Amino acid sequence: MIIRVKVNGTDYVRDVEPRTLLAYFLRESLGLTGTHVGCDSSSCGVCVVAIDGERAVKACTMFAVQADGHEITTVEGLAQGANLHPLQQGFWDCHGLQCGYCTPGMLMASYVLLKHNPNPSEPEIRAALAGNLCRCTGYVNIIAAVQQAAANLCAQPVEA
Amino acid sequence: MAMTTETTDTSAAPELQPRHAIGLSMKRKEDPRFIRGAGRYVDDITLPGMHYMALVHSPYPHAKINRIDKSAALALPGVKAVITGEDLVAAGLGWIPTFHGYDKQMVLAVGKALFQYQEVAGVIATSREIALDAAELVEVDYEPLDVLVDPFESMRDTLIIRNDRENKTNHIYHWEVGDRSKTDAALAASEVAIDEKIVFQRVHPAPLEPCGIVADMNGGTGRLTMYLTSQAPHAHRTVVSLVTGIPEDKIRIVSPDIGGGFGNKVPVYPGYVVATAASVILGFPVKWIETRTENLTTTGFARDYHMRVQIGASRAGKITALKVTTVADHGAFDAAADPTKYPAGLFGIVTGSYDFPTAFTELDAYFTNKAPGGVAYRCSFRVTEASYAIERGMDMLAQRLGIDPAEFRLLNFVKKAQFPYPSPLGFVYDSGDYHLTLQKALDQIGYQQLRAEQAEKRARGEYMGIGISTFTEAVGAGPNKLFDIMGIKMFDSAEIRIHPTGSGIVRTGARHQGQGHETTWAQIVAEELGLDPQNILVEEGDTDTAPYGLGTYASRSTPVAGGAIALAARKVREKAKKIAAHVLEASEDDIEWEDYKFKVSGVPGKTITMKEIAFAAYTNPSPGSEPGLEATFYYDPPNMTFPHGAYIAVVDVDAETGFVNVRRFLAIDDCGTVINPMIVEGQIHGGLTEGFAIAFMQEIRFDAGGNHLNTNFTEYLVPTSLETPHWETGKTCTPSPHHPIGAKGVGESPNVGSPAAFVNAVVDALAPLGVKHIEMPMTRAKVWHAIKDAQAQR
Numbered sequence: 001m002i003i004r005v006k007v008n009g010t011d012y013v014r015d016v017e018p019r020t021l022l023a024y025f026l027r028e029s030l031g032l033t034g035t036h037v038g039c040d041s042s043s044c045g046v047c048v049v050a051i052d053g054e055r056a057v058k059a060c061t062m063f064a065v066q067a068d069g070h071e072i073t074t075v076e077g078l079a080q081g082a083n084l085h086p087l088q089q090g091f092w093d094c095h096g097l098q099c100g101y102c103t104p105g106m107l108m109a110s111y112v113l114l115k116h117n118p119n120p121s122e123p124e125i126r127a128a129l130a131g132n133l134c135r136c137t138g139y140v141n142i143i144a145a146v147q148q149a150a151a152n153l154c155a156q157p158v159e160a
Numbered sequence: 161m162a163m164t165t166e167t168t169d170t171s172a173a174p175e176l177q178p179r180h181a182i183g184l185s186m187k188r189k190e191d192p193r194f195i196r197g198a199g200r201y202v203d204d205i206t207l208p209g210m211h212y213m214a215l216v217h218s219p220y221p222h223a224k225i226n227r228i229d230k231s232a233a234l235a236l237p238g239v240k241a242v243i244t245g246e247d248l249v250a251a252g253l254g255w256i257p258t259f260h261g262y263d264k265q266m267v268l269a270v271g272k273a274l275f276q277y278q279e280v281a282g283v284i285a286t287s288r289e290i291a292l293d294a295a296e297l298v299e300v301d302y303e304p305l306d307v308l309v310d311p312f313e314s315m316r317d318t319l320i321i322r323n324d325r326e327n328k329t330n331h332i333y334h335w336e337v338g339d340r341s342k343t344d345a346a347l348a349a350s351e352v353a354i355d356e357k358i359v360f361q362r363v364h365p366a367p368l369e370p371c372g373i374v375a376d377m378n379g380g381t382g383r384l385t386m387y388l389t390s391q392a393p394h395a396h397r398t399v400v401s402l403v404t405g406i407p408e409d410k411i412r413i414v415s416p417d418i419g420g421g422f423g424n425k426v427p428v429y430p431g432y433v434v435a436t437a438a439s440v441i442l443g444f445p446v447k448w449i450e451t452r453t454e455n456l457t458t459t460g461f462a463r464d465y466h467m468r469v470q471i472g473a474s475r476a477g478k479i480t481a482l483k484v485t486t487v488a489d490h491g492a493f494d495a496a497a498d499p500t501k502y503p504a505g506l507f508g509i510v511t512g513s514y515d516f517p518t519a520f521t522e523l524d525a526y527f528t529n530k531a532p533g534g535v536a537y538r539c540s541f542r543v544t545e546a547s548y549a550i551e552r553g554m555d556m557l558a559q560r561l562g563i564d565p566a567e568f569r570l571l572n573f574v575k576k577a578q579f580p581y582p583s584p585l586g587f588v589y590d591s592g593d594y595h596l597t598l599q600k601a602l603d604q605i606g607y608q609q610l611r612a613e614q615a616e617k618r619a620r621g622e623y624m625g626i627g628i629s630t631f632t633e634a635v636g637a638g639p640n641k642l643f644d645i646m647g648i649k650m651f652d653s654a655e656i657r658i659h660p661t662g663s664g665i666v667r668t669g670a671r672h673q674g675q676g677h678e679t680t681w682a683q684i685v686a687e688e689l690g691l692d693p694q695n696i697l698v699e700e701g702d703t704d705t706a707p708y709g710l711g712t713y714a715s716r717s718t719p720v721a722g723g724a725i726a727l728a729a730r731k732v733r734e735k736a737k738k739i740a741a742h743v744l745e746a747s748e749d750d751i752e753w754e755d756y757k758f759k760v761s762g763v764p765g766k767t768i769t770m771k772e773i774a775f776a777a778y779t780n781p782s783p784g785s786e787p788g789l790e791a792t793f794y795y796d797p798p799n800m801t802f803p804h805g806a807y808i809a810v811v812d813v814d815a816e817t818g819f820v821n822v823r824r825f826l827a828i829d830d831c832g833t834v835i836n837p838m839i840v841e842g843q844i845h846g847g848l849t850e851g852f853a854i855a856f857m858q859e860i861r862f863d864a865g866g867n868h869l870n871t872n873f874t875e876y877l878v879p880t881s882l883e884t885p886h887w888e889t890g891k892t893c894t895p896s897p898h899h900p901i902g903a904k905g906v907g908e909s910p911n912v913g914s915p916a917a918f919v920n921a922v923v924d925a926l927a928p929l930g931v932k933h934i935e936m937p938m939t940r941a942k943v944w945h946a947i948k949d950a951q952a953q954r
């Protein structure tokens with residue numbers, strides 16, 4: 001099937017097998033390997049991307065053909081050139097990652113959270129990230145990272 | 161970091177203060193690529209002409225294989241080959257050696273399958289999807305056999321699982337250490353004793369990145385490159401060479417970014433072997449990435465120790481003897497990841513932090529119809545099992561004696577003056593101050609107030625518990641006279657090259673999987689040489705470029721590779737000193753290293769920095785000397801290191817639902833010199849979370865028929881941000897006396913020390929009901945049943 005998607009601001013027209021999952025489409029057809037795959041049961045969240053800037057979706061639960069006509073943001077689309085997104089900066093500053101495998105999904109779930117809730121409380125952050133597993137950090141520093149990013153985004157109300 | 165409390169103890173032994181680079185919470189140098197999604201993991205590697213492999217697994221835990229029909233699979237367009245066990249046997253690749261050499265492991269099932277999900281065939285195709293489809297088309301005629309899932313049944317030998325072995329028994333080996341007769345006599349003479357069964361359940365490391373490989377046999381160069389999820393690339397290269405006969409110079413293993421290991425990526429797995437064989441036979445690259453189900457059902461599990469713990473004491477609470485008798489379930493092959501001379505790993509650390517006059521421990525390992533394994537899941541070999549046994553046992557005995565568990569520990573700790581402390585089971589603990597560390601934990605958490613609060617709550621019928629664990633680990637294997645894996649001594653190595661403009665590169669035989677080596681190794685080199693850590697590149701994981709080493713697991717990187725780095729840097733400094741003498745036109749005897757630069761003794765102002773020396777090494781070498789500025793060091797550590805800690809958990813148990821709320825958890829760790837406090841704290845947070853998971857959520861379970869009951873993350877649980885408690889941390893510091901920078905290793909301490917703290921806390925909460933023990937995982941149902949059973953008996 002032919003699909004038209006906009007990924008990180010670039011338009012793509014691609015012929016995909018109907019059974020291709022969005023995660024594999026991004027990784028293999030577009031070469032965007034920042035979106036990871038970690039389980040077979042939509043449990044781990046390492047594949048989370050943003051659909052139309054407002055929905056956090058596990059890209060292993062969505063077929064590529066379902067993304068037809070939509071805009072997708074992946075972890076590769078967060079930074080503006082050399083400028084890191086405040087969330088990326090927050091994860092770096094607060095030691096919010098270790099092996100890095102869950103990080104893209106954590107960043108994208110947090111990205112959508114802050115779109116809807118620019119100043120989340122700690123319980124709200126914990127709830128928003130409940131679908132994203134991390135085996136390394138114990139979440140403490142991830143939450144601190146999101147809080148730092150939220151504060152920085154609120155301080156600079158420009159389009160992130 | 162509002163949610164954590166970090167304190168530094170000033171009364172402890174003098175720590176090396178933050179200096180040029182060591183002791184600084186430097187942000188991680190490896191992070192920029194990860195936060196941009198530019199990490200490069202095995203599954204991110206795509207090569208021209210690459211094909212994909214999927215595996216066929218046995219649906220039966222024990223079954224004769226009468227026939228395998230490949231024809232339907234081979235008929236599917238895109239399928240290039242179906243490889244069976246018989247094909248591998250014909251190629252001489254039917255079996256692979258296991259770590260400590262007590263067994264060998266079947267790559268693909270031949271004759272019969274020995275556990276559910278055992279690998280039976282590999283299907284190679286042009287796409288992952290076609291390979292998966294074709295795997296479904298491989299027809300295997302199975303004849304189910306009786307099954308053994310309980311090691312206590314296996315030991316009766318009514319059914320022999322391994323008919324390929326000479327000895328027709330399910331018993332694998334017996335191991336013992338200590339003085340049996342003296343210990344038995346001391347136990348018999350003890351005024352008070354406990355004799356309890358404690359199980360450390362089968363769990364799985366389950367890193368978020370599954371295991372995988374891209375095997376690339378290049379017909380042009382004749383070289384085999386394996387991009388592998390490997391915690392020990394050099395050891396794996398040697399194993400591949402020994403098994404296949406391919407000379408080691410024709411094998412390159414690249415361990416790229418690794419998405420967590422926790423011991424899971426130490427062994428060699430059948431999928432690696434089949435994909436490699438496929439690439440060699442078919443002549444194109446083959447990728448195999450396991451599914452989560454394959455990860456949980458076939459790759460290395462951990463623990464599964466059934467322990468009988470006996471401790472004697474006087475009525476006054478002085479311990480007299482320890483005996484631990486263990487039955488170990490190793491599954492269908494003895495693939496346990498332990499050093500050759502230590503089939504039960506470092507279980508001899510089971511005397512823990514306590515000064516036992518005598519001790520004895522023995523272990524018998526058995527085959528069952530379960531997946532093989534026995535990896536050191538975020539611990540030095542079997543140290544977690546040992547730590548859990550002694551820390552639960554000490555609490556059980558304190559409860560029996562009616563002595564406060566903190567007081568009981570303080571009464572029986574090895575004293576600071578006793579170090580180096582020879583333990584009754586054969587270790588020499590390097591350093592520690594157990595009294596100080598526990599006292600600090602008690603003070604910081606407000607132990608007396610918590611006990612007062614608990615008394616009030618008990619009076620109101622509420623169940624609050626306080627659990628203590630004061631563990632000692634043995635890490636950093638290890639000294640070459642004692643430690644080898646498959647004959648290879650467990651040294652590690654570092655190679656440092658300083659470039660003309662004063663930057664440099666350090667390579668080691670270790671391989672990080674999130675531990676932060678790219679930052680901490682740069683800090684060590686920068687500290688030793690007075691250079692900028694931002695300009696010290698760290699590279700690991702490529703066997704073509706890194707010096708030979710045994711890899712990263714068992715908290716051995718900082719104790720062993722870290723030592724090698726410091727000593728390699730000091731070799732660089734020795735050479736730099738000669739250059740300094742030449743450039744400063746002074747005698748080498750007059751050159752001193754002070755304040756991170758060289759100076760001429762007694763001549764103020766006559767100094768030269770390492771950066772200046774680096775330039776001189778290439779532009780102005782002294783006549784007759786060797787140009788350049790680099791060094792390699794292979795480090796054979798004189799001893800292991802022995803980190804310790806005092807952990808306290810505070811829980812509230814809802815007696816109606818069995819729900820346990822971990823209200824507080826404080827971890828005071830002593831890992832000697834801290835290279836990067838931020839990274840150390842991060843390691844502790846992560847390890848505590850894994851310990852929390854083991855204590856409350858995780859167990860690889862089988863039914864009586866040998867069926868694996870939790871094959872994915874909806875059934876085998878990993879804690880989310882919702883359940884995970886807040887972690888409080890702190891530290892004391894007793895540097896290791898023999899380690900070049902006094903560091904001991906920390907990544908595993910929280911996973912080793914925390915399970916007992918959680919269980920001790922829950923049992924303490926329910927003690928008024930007469931609850932004596934609850935096995936892990938302490939699920940809500942299990943806690944609820946413990947409460948109801950205890951109430952029914954009253």
